Amino acid sequence: MKSRTPKVLHEICGRTLVGHVVTAARELGPQELVVVVGHGREQVAAHLAEIDPAARTAVQEEQNGTGHAVRMGLEPLGGAVDGTVIVVCGDTPLLTGATLKELAGTHVADGNAVTVLTAEMPDATGYGRIVRDGVSGAVTAIVEHKDATESQRAIREINSGVFAFDGRLLADALGKVRTDNSQGEEYLTDVLGILREAGHRVGASVAADHREIAGINNRVQLSEARRILNDRLLTEAMLAGVTIVDPASTFIDATVTFEPDALIHPGTQLHGATHLAAGAEVGPNCRLTDTKVGADARVDNAVAYSSEIGAGASVGPYAYLRPGTKLGVKAKLGTYVETKNATIGEGTKVPHLSYVGDATIGEYTNIGAASVFVNYDGEAKHHTTIGSHCKTGSDNMFVAPVTVGDGAYTAAGSVITKDVPAGSLAVARGQQRNIEGWVARKRPGSAAAKAAEAASGKSEGES
Numbered sequence: 001m002k003s004r005t006p007k008v009l010h011e012i013c014g015r016t017l018v019g020h021v022v023t024a025a026r027e028l029g030p031q032e033l034v035v036v037v038g039h040g041r042e043q044v045a046a047h048l049a050e051i052d053p054a055a056r057t058a059v060q061e062e063q064n065g066t067g068h069a070v071r072m073g074l075e076p077l078g079g080a081v082d083g084t085v086i087v088v089c090g091d092t093p094l095l096t097g098a099t100l101k102e103l104a105g106t107h108v109a110d111g112n113a114v115t116v117l118t119a120e121m122p123d124a125t126g127y128g129r130i131v132r133d134g135v136s137g138a139v140t141a142i143v144e145h146k147d148a149t150e151s152q153r154a155i156r157e158i159n160s161g162v163f164a165f166d167g168r169l170l171a172d173a174l175g176k177v178r179t180d181n182s183q184g185e186e187y188l189t190d191v192l193g194i195l196r197e198a199g200h201r202v203g204a205s206v207a208a209d210h211r212e213i214a215g216i217n218n219r220v221q222l223s224e225a226r227r228i229l230n231d232r233l234l235t236e237a238m239l240a241g242v243t244i245v246d247p248a249s250t251f252i253d254a255t256v257t258f259e260p261d262a263l264i265h266p267g268t269q270l271h272g273a274t275h276l277a278a279g280a281e282v283g284p285n286c287r288l289t290d291t292k293v294g295a296d297a298r299v300d301n302a303v304a305y306s307s308e309i310g311a312g313a314s315v316g317p318y319a320y321l322r323p324g325t326k327l328g329v330k331a332k333l334g335t336y337v338e339t340k341n342a343t344i345g346e347g348t349k350v351p352h353l354s355y356v357g358d359a360t361i362g363e364y365t366n367i368g369a370a371s372v373f374v375n376y377d378g379e380a381k382h383h384t385t386i387g388s389h390c391k392t393g394s395d396n397m398f399v400a401p402v403t404v405g406d407g408a409y410t411a412a413g414s415v416i417t418k419d420v421p422a423g424s425l426a427v428a429r430g431q432q433r434n435i436e437g438w439v440a441r442k443r444p445g446s447a448a449a450k451a452a453e454a455a456s457g458k459s460e461g462e463s
Contacts, residue, residue, distance in 0.1 A: 006040030008090045012226040014253025020093035022052050027097025036060050036073045065185025067177045080171030089161040091216045093225055099207055106205040107164035113200030117162040119210035127158035139202045142189035146182050160213035362388030369394045
């Protein structure tokens with residue numbers, strides 16, 4: 001990956017690679033889930049503690065092969081377990097819980113000692129090949145690409161690296177795995193031959209889509225997996241009743257949720273725990289993260305983080321909702337408006353060119369254009385409260401902490417530094433003074449002076 005970040009911690013569609021695998025594995029309802037860590041173990045273990053605190057970790061100090069990794073994974077469980085053990089790879093983010101359930105079901109139904117998940121690949125280069133009995137079709141061996149003969153390399157059915165084992169037989173067979181191969185490693189695939197020679201049944205479950213088992217080894221493959229997973233997520237959303245105008249320019253995370261009749265326009269990205277309620281319309285060109293959009297709300301050319309947008313509300317174009325924004329039912333945040341840690345009541349409008357930070361605004365209030373909630377004194381943030389049914393003038397500065405009561409008005413150009421009682425008009429600006437002839441005296445010969453002179457002469461002539 002050529003990265004400071006361990007491979008399995010690279011992200012696509014809202015989860016790390018290992019996060020996708022853990023999520024799929026959890027769909028089986030396992031009694032225990034163990035993740036074997038090696039490179040970057042501190043980072044990986046810390047991440048696992050965040051996303052799945054119940055998961056255990058096992059350390060593979062030396063990278064001695066897949067069989068060795070599984071032996072390390074069994075150690076926290078006492079070295080052997082009863083029942084079925086499923087082994088998956090941490091870099092296969094497209095693997096689904098449904099496919100794992102099919103594997104586990106086949107394993108139990110067929111009474112296998114081991115069942116390998118396989119797939120038919122258009123190009124099997126680099127993958128271990130599945131060798132079957134020519135008569136019965138049973139799996140007889142898995143041969144790694146580097147150890148395969150020319151005829152074996154022509155086989156298109158490949159080992160996914162995902163297996164279902166009888167737990168007791170697996171532990172016993174791992175103790176018999178040798179390292180006399182080109183890499184001098186313990187291959188997990190050798191367990192199949194050991195169990196077969198002991199008279200146990202070895203079977204296979206073929207994945208419906210070979211792309212599910214694709215591993216990630218570079219950023220090109222990471223990008224390809226992102227596109228496949230994104231297409232899958234978009235398809236699920238559309239089949240659930242969401243209209244996506246242009247899937248090619250729409251990107252969503254696996255954790256995003258929708259209700260029917262949501263509408264997504266081109267150029268939109270939805271991340272994290274974002275939720276679109278019924279009839280919500282988002283885009284074009286929006287990026288929403290951990291944001292809830294209410295029913296029939298409209299969000300246009302906007303960016304939002306950790307915000308709530310009420311039912312029937314309107315946002316944008318070109319609005320920026322920072323964390324803690326709560327926009328009420330049928331409220332409005334208009335063009336070039338930025339909010340942060342602000343609760344804005346039902347029907348309230350902040351239409352133009354304003355910043356609302358650390359504030360509470362009541363219902364059906366109108367905030368004039370170019371208003372700024374001055375919340376930071378250089379050391380601490382302070383809160384502004386504006387009541388319901390207020391009308392604030394354009395170019396107002398609300399210097400927190402300050403409160404404007406219900407039904408109050410503020411004059412345009414005012415700097416509000418004191419509380420405004422309910423029903424009052426606050427005027428906080430200097431008295432206008434016109435200095436006649438100033439331009440002619442201070443800017444003689446300028447274009448402004450000539451224009452003023454012409455206007456004065458014209459006015460005198462007309463009078």
